[in-house]
Amino acid sequence: MDISKLSYEEAIEELEEIISFLEQDDYSLKEAMDKFKRGVELYKHCHQLLCKAEGEIKILLGDEEKDFEELDLLREVDGEY
Amino acid sequence: MKALRVSEINSYIKKILTSDMLLSNIEVEGELSNFKRHYSGHLYFSLKDEKARIKCVMFRSYADKVDMELVDGQKVIAKGYISVYEQGGDYQLYVMEIKEKGLGDLYIAFEELKRKLEREGLFDPQYKKEIPPMPKKIGIVTSATGAAIRDIISVIRRRFPACNILIYPSLVQGPNAARDIIEGLKLLDSREDIDLIITGRGGGSIEELSAFNDEDLARTIFSLNKPVISAVGHETDFTIADFVADLRAPTPSAAAEMAVPNMESLIQLLDSRFNHLLLNYENKVQMEMRGLNLLKRGLKYNNPVYKLRNNRQQVDLLYKELKSKMERKLDLYKKYSGDLENKLKLLNPTLALEKGNAIILNEAGGLIKSVKDLAQGDSIEILMQDGRIRALVKDVLKGEEEDGY
Numbered sequence: 324m325d326i327s328k329l330s331y332e333e334a335i336e337e338l339e340e341i342i343s344f345l346e347q348d349d350y351s352l353k354e355a356m357d358k359f360k361r362g363v364e365l366y367k368h369c370h371q372l373l374c375k376a377e378g379e380i381k382i383l384l385g386d387e388e389k390d391f392e393e394l395d396l397l398r399e400v401d402g403e404y
Numbered sequence: 405m406k407a408l409r410v411s412e413i414n415s416y417i418k419k420i421l422t423s424d425m426l427l428s429n430i431e432v433e434g435e436l437s438n439f440k441r442h443y444s445g446h447l448y449f450s451l452k453d454e455k456a457r458i459k460c461v462m463f464r465s466y467a468d469k470v471d472m473e474l475v476d477g478q479k480v481i482a483k484g485y486i487s488v489y490e491q492g493g494d495y496q497l498y499v500m501e502i503k504e505k506g507l508g509d510l511y512i513a514f515e516e517l518k519r520k521l522e523r524e525g526l527f528d529p530q531y532k533k534e535i536p537p538m539p540k541k542i543g544i545v546t547s548a549t550g551a552a553i554r555d556i557i558s559v560i561r562r563r564f565p566a567c568n569i570l571i572y573p574s575l576v577q578g579p580n581a582a583r584d585i586i587e588g589l590k591l592l593d594s595r596e597d598i599d600l601i602i603t604g605r606g607g608g609s610i611e612e613l614s615a616f617n618d619e620d621l622a623r624t625i626f627s628l629n630k631p632v633i634s635a636v637g638h639e640t641d642f643t644i645a646d647f648v649a650d651l652r653a654p655t656p657s658a659a660a661e662m663a664v665p666n667m668e669s670l671i672q673l674l675d676s677r678f679n680h681l682l683l684n685y686e687n688k689v690q691m692e693m694r695g696l697n698l699l700k701r702g703l704k705y706n707n708p709v710y711k712l713r714n715n716r717q718q719v720d721l722l723y724k725e726l727k728s729k730m731e732r733k734l735d736l737y738k739k740y741s742g743d744l745e746n747k748l749k750l751l752n753p754t755l756a757l758e759k760g761n762a763i764i765l766n767e768a769g770g771l772i773k774s775v776k777d778l779a780q781g782d783s784i785e786i787l788m789q790d791g792r793i794r795a796l797v798k799d800v801l802k803g804e805e806e807d808g809y
Contacts, residue, residue, distance in 0.1 A: 331538050338677055345684035352692050359685040366678045373667050373674065378541070378568035380557060382548060383591070391548075391557075391571060 326364050331372045338365045411490065418488040421495060427486040432458065432497055433505060436478045441467075447474070451482060451497065460484075462499040470502055479505040511610060514617050517644055521619075526626045526648050533631040533650045535662065539599035541568040542663055543592030543630075545585050548573035552606050552635065552656035559660030564667045570598065576605035581615035586624045593628045601628070602659050603645065604635030616643035625649055635659030754789075763787040775800050 326334065341362040345355060381388040408416075421427055434451030441447055445464030450457045460482060462470075474480075483501040488494065504511075521527065542560070546552050548571060560567050572588035575581040585603060592598050603625075605616070615621065616636045622644045625632050634649035635656040646652040653659030704710070757763065764772040765785045772778060778797050786793040 335674075335677070338681065342677065342680050342684055345681070345688055348691070352688070355685060355688045359681065362678075362681045362685075366674065366681070369674050370671070372538075373564075373566065373670055375566045377561070377565045380569040380571070382571040382573055384573070388570065391569070 326361075326368045329365075329368065331369055334365045334369050334372075338362055338369070341365070410493070414488060414490040414493050417495075418490060422485070422487050424486075429483075429485060430497075431481050431483045433479070433481045434458070436474060436480055437476050439474055439476050447499075449474075451480070458497055459494055460497040460499050461489075462502065466500045472504060474502070481505050514610065514644070517617065517619055517622075518647065521622055521644065521648065526622060531626070535631050535633065535651055536599045538564075538665055539567060539663060541570060541597050541599055543570050543572065543595070543598040543601045545572045545574050545588035545592065545601065545603040546605055546635075546656070547576045550576065550606055552576075552604055555655070555657040556602060556635070556660040559657050560664050563661065564664035566667070567664050568597075570595075575615075577608070577612050577615055582618035582621045585615060586621055589621075589624055589628060589632070593630050598630060600633065600663055601630050602633045602635055602653075602656075602663060603649075604633075604653070604656050604659060605637070606656065607637035613637060613643050616645040618644070621645060622648045633659045633663055757787065757789040760789070775802055 329337070341358045344350070344358055345362075380391040382391045432451055434453050434457075437450045437452050437457070439447070439449040445467060447460075447462040447467045447470075449460050449462075451460055452458075462482075462484075480502050481504075482497060482499040484497050484499040486495060487498050489496055525531070544553065544556060546556075553571060557569060560569060570592070572592055574584040574588045576585070589601060589603060592601050605613075607613075610617075613636060616634070625634075625645060625648045631650040633651045633653055634643070634645045635653040635658065636643045636646060637655070642652075651662055653662050763786070765787065766772055766777065767783055767785075769785075770777075772784065778784065778800055780797055780799055782797045784795055784797060786795060
């Protein structure tokens, strides 16, 4: 399955599976290489999910979503505090 | 002026105090102290504030009706009248009813609603939804201007910056607050992108928190499809919303802590998993390497050049052995031939000739050993010790013919 579509939990689960797979003995080096490569990709994906750029903070105003911090500045100007 | 007796003045003071309208039916607010329950069933205590205290007594007939636990330090409102204990000369508050301060109608309504919803099962743990371990987008229903939203945002930003936040700004106190919160909750619940909802506000009095004690709000929270964390007030404030929510956070900051995982510790965990992966892979590769090395050694050992060298050595060895054996054999033959020579010497026919014997040869030089080899007229040669005789055979007589046997 395409790694980029996996949720963090799914990716972690598969990574754990690969780790325990590599703990046994009865598999080929080719298999090991393939699994390892996939494991590295899963790790990268998880890492990216954790560290990706800051999420957005929006505020619902009627049907519109506005940036929260922007609104905040306006409020300060309005002296609503 | 005649001096009054102590009992007379105390009795007089009592009459004055008990005839006062205000003092005969009064509510006094204060903190309980020196609380003692006498074995007779009467209660003795003081009420105090920062500046003063007043002695109180509550007789058993009234004390029996008190349905709450009384402890020192408790803020209470005592209802009764002021009178004098004549024997001691003390004026006291004779308490007939006592209730916890703040235990107004709101509190009673709160308790009633809580019991009702609890009976209906709205607080039952079996209905609590699981909080997602890593929400992508959290919806928050609270005041956009309060400290609560700032606390929540700052904690989420610190712990898990990747998380998206959508705020539904709502009133959190006043008559329209509950309806506003309900609307926000329903709206956020209907959105696909929201994984988790937080609703709450900062701490306050029971009046200020009343929106979160609203029955309709409680039922709305219960009916939502998405998990809800309640985050009302400070740790000591409980609301109906807290009981019905899927998770109760003692403060808005705590709600944020509960809502998102800690990115740092997740990364640590992830990195340790990665190390594990690397280690397992390296182990596998090393194991294969060891196997390969063994094979390499096997190959080297079976190398034909090596074998050839080995064989040559063997050939050399065999050659040496052969040579020495041959030499030994040769020696033996040499020795044997020497012996033969000696024997031959001994058998030298010249020796026989010297003894007077003769050797007869035919024309071809062949040795004649028998008369059968000769016929009449054959020319023969007779070898003697000192010369040869050429002769012709005159007659051949076989042994029996000659002797006539």
